[in-house]
Amino acid sequence: MILLLALLATSQAAPERAMPAPLAAGEFVMPAEHTATLSNGVEVRLVENHEVPLWSLRVVVRAGPEIDPADEIGLRSVTLSMLDQGAGGLDAAKLAASTKRLGGSVGAGASRDTFWVGASGPTDTFGALLDVWASVLLHPDFPADRWTIQQRQLIENLAAARQDPDAIAGRVQRHLVYGASYVGRLESEAAYAAITAQDQRDWYSRYLDPKNAVILVGGDLSLDAVVDALNARLGGWTRSESSLAETTPTPLPFDHEVIYVVDKPGAAQSVVRTLLPVGDRSDESWWGLYLGNTAFGGAFTARVNMNLREDKGWTYGARCGVDDGAGPSLWNCSTNIQTDKTAPAVSELRREIADVVDSRPITDKEIAFFGSYRVNAFSGQYETPSALLGQLQDIWTYHLPADWVAQYIPRVSAVTPDSANSALRRWLQPSHVSYLIVGDVARIGPDLAKLGLPVVQLDVDGNPLEPKP
Amino acid sequence: MRWSPALSLLLACAAWPQLAAAKPIQIPHEEFTLDNGLRVVLAPDHSAPIVHTQVWYHVGSKDEAPGRTGFAHLFEHLMFQGSKNTPGEYFTPIQEVGGTLNGTTNTDRTNYFETVPSRYLPLALFMEADRMGALLDVFDQAKLDNQRDVVKNERRQRYENPPYGLVWVDLSAAMYPEGHPYHHATIGSHEDLAAASVDDVSGFFRTWYVPNNATLVVAGDFDPAAARALVTEQFGWIPSGPTPVHATAAPVHLTESRKIVQYQKVPDRKVWIGWHSAAAFQAGDAEMDIASSLLCDGQDSRLYRRLVERDQIARDISCSQTTRRLGGMFLVEATAAEGHTTDEIVAAVDNELALVLGDAPPTAEEVSSAVTSYKVGAYYGLQTIQGKATTMSGYMDLLGKPDGVQADLNRYLKLKPSKVLKALKLVVDAPRVELHVLPQADAPAGGAL
Helix, strand or coil: CHHHHHHHHHHCCCCCCCCCCCCCCCCCCCCCEEEEECCCCCEEEEEECCCCCEEEEEEEEECCHHHCCCCCCCHHHHHHHHHHHEECCEEHHHHHHHHHHCCCEEEEEECCCEEEEEEEEEHHHHHHHHHHHHHHHHCECCCHHHHHHHHHHHHHHHHHHCCCHHHHHHHHHHHHHHCCCCCCCCCCHHHHHHCCHHHHHHHHHHHCCHHHEEEEEEECCCHHHHHHHHHHHHCCCCCCCCCCCCCCCCCCCCCCCEEEEEECCCCCEEEEEEEEECCCCCCCCHHHHHHHHHHHHCCCCCHHHHHHHHHCCCEEEEEEEEECCCCCCEEEEEEEEEHHHHHHHHHHHHHHHHHHCCCCCCCHHHHHHHHHHHHHHHHHHHCCHHHHHHHHHHHHHHCCCCCCCCCHHHHHHCCCHHHHHHHHHHHCCHHHCEEEEEECHHHHHHHHHCCCCCEEEECCCCCECCCCC | CCCCHHHHHHHCCCCCHHHHHHCCCCCCCEEEECCCCCEEEEEECCCCCEEEEEEEECCCHHHCCCCCCCHHHHHHHHCCCCECCECCCCHHHHHHCCCEEEEEECCCCEEEEEEEEHHHHHHHHHHHHHHHHHCHHHCCHHHHHHHHHHHHHHHHHHHHCCCCCCHHHHHHHHHCCCCCCCCCCCCCCHHHHHHCCHHHHHHHHHHHCCHHHEEEEEEECCCHHHHHHHHHHHHCCCCCCCCCCCCCCCCCCCCCCEEEEEEECCCCCEEEEEEEECCCCCCCHHHHHHHHHHHHCCCCCHHHHHHHHHCCCEEEEEEEEECCCCCEEEEEEEEECCCCCHHHHHHHHHHHHHHHHCCCCCCHHHHHHHHHHHHHHHHHHCCCHHHHHHHHHHHHHHHCCCCCHHHHHHHHHCCCHHHHHHHHHHHHCCCCEEEEEEEHHHCCCCCCC
């Protein structure tokens, strides 16, 4: 081996080369945002971009799953997915054929705290695609035969999700963090079976209300053209008097260290996640947490990935992030670990967390490095309108300061090792972290038990199993 | 990894006829070749103060030695482990300046790319050149061992742990005979990964990672004259090597259809039906993209309407035409609705295909809608500087020239339904492979294989 390396070195005599100096900095111009108000009172925000003849548009409504009835969890998502299943007298196939002919797409979707109905396509068919979009938004038919098909698909997809390790982890995580509150209530066969087409009509007429809406547009369009097109189509869509109360989910208390395990017999790897609610973006310490976490686990070169992947080789990758939404943000690390290294990986994660808030705080060098990483990456993130529109949607949804985007570079640059470490010490209390593992209990259980933490076994829906006799 | 969806997308991309007739899509660029054989494309685009570099090495898993499946991809990982003049992690200097980066490997090629603020173009070129010219100087066994473990975990995460994750591996083995460059999937096997040695690394590097087997595309906010000087300075010192001999293979024709049934820990009954189809840019390739689209894309497509909507025997269905250098594969994939079997699905697919080939051929509107989707897709592909560079790299790899967008698009624009029909008939009338993956509860009593 030594001989071989010597051979390699001599036969490859590559020259010494110095790293070249950077060039002059390019000028970054933040894309401009144009706003207008439609005749029905809905605000429109447009980010123009004329590089390619494409556009996208969405009406966003601020309302999360808290509006689902307790026995019909998923009604919001279901109703939205039914909008393009028949509208304005056109059935699902005809709607699909018309959007395809026009080179675009029309559809609806939901995130945790908002939902939307959107369209996108080439500039030369903007008007015609907007007609299809308006029809789906304003005149959905909710055909019962299409619901029967979708209902079966949803129920069968749910059964499939219960056998997919990553999907299991996603569902159980919600339940562990939010318990019986609205975010933690999981979709079920019973809930899907209970939902009727009439329930969808009722939900639609109650919640698809311009009162809680904003319209976000990006691409090869002008504000005048957008406003005229929308006014011509949305004139009859009027705001109700009632206003939708905003709800904020509250996580369960996280006050002790615990390992939750879901059994996945025969798994080649274990899905490993750390869970911990932390502060939200209105908290002064959020920026310290953001950059401190970047150094801890938020990038390829951050501590956690360098340890578990580049040093140990136990995983294809490991990342930690701060997930922001309504209510407290969720700090979580996520990695898939080869089965026989599951308990050692949990030990490493525990050690990294314990060290960063104690013996091995984030260093000056790390703050300089990851601060540079975040600040320099900023200008590349606004190349397409969708990036800025995503930020605008966040600002609108979560009532962030209007200059949230403009403040990014100064706020990240202002983070010091002290402010990052005090944020990490405040939020990442090692004794409060939960670990969620989906893996082969027969193989990982004995080693996990030796870690000295409580181990709670859950079923695939996150409910505790009775201990085996 | 797997086969690159990005690759098949860009091969299939196109723009729309009205515009195309008046104004062909052209990406301003210049092209030159260094003395060592490195082909270079510079495409200035000042829409954002960033630059994106793509280095494509014309080597993929098809070129691997026997007993070394997965090596091209393992090697890709090793290219991020440092070189003589930047001996640490490749990610570190790039992330420090706000860059994003990665690499991918498929059967046909391996690519490496980064986006950095435009002022750091010299750094990106320096880093790419250093690993092209001086990787082995600092390479050692520990790096190989570490990344071998990482790749094994990539295999577990993407192929072994998810239900149905190994289907592509099994399909490749069934569709292509032993010894064919596509017989094994790019991820390779644990056994072959374990066998990879430091010797293999130096041999592979010297054979394939020579400048005369690579292409560099730079797109973004730079001055072309300055960039040309930089590229020449950074890459010019690297010696060229012998011209590597790429794997070749004649088109595969199955002599008879095969039905493979597996019983696994999976939730649903699923089936894949694979046929051999035209290689990239060969006659029938564009036609099969369009056929695939009108059969499966959207709720108005033929197979969706038949199996999901009318018969309600499938929960979902999709089609794909995977275009590669040594041959294409047309694939229909479906999940059985509860209470239905994959045999019912295969029968219904066959029946619907017979209708399309007989009494109900593709209409002009179906074909034109599918072509429109490709046209729009071309513009989505050119939306970002990275998209532009990747698109041009793809054409360099397959056509030997960067400006293939319009020529590619023209293949689609002239398609008539009769040509689509003819290509589809040629493909699906030939023998095929059916892979049925069923839950263990379906296994015949007494135990199945």
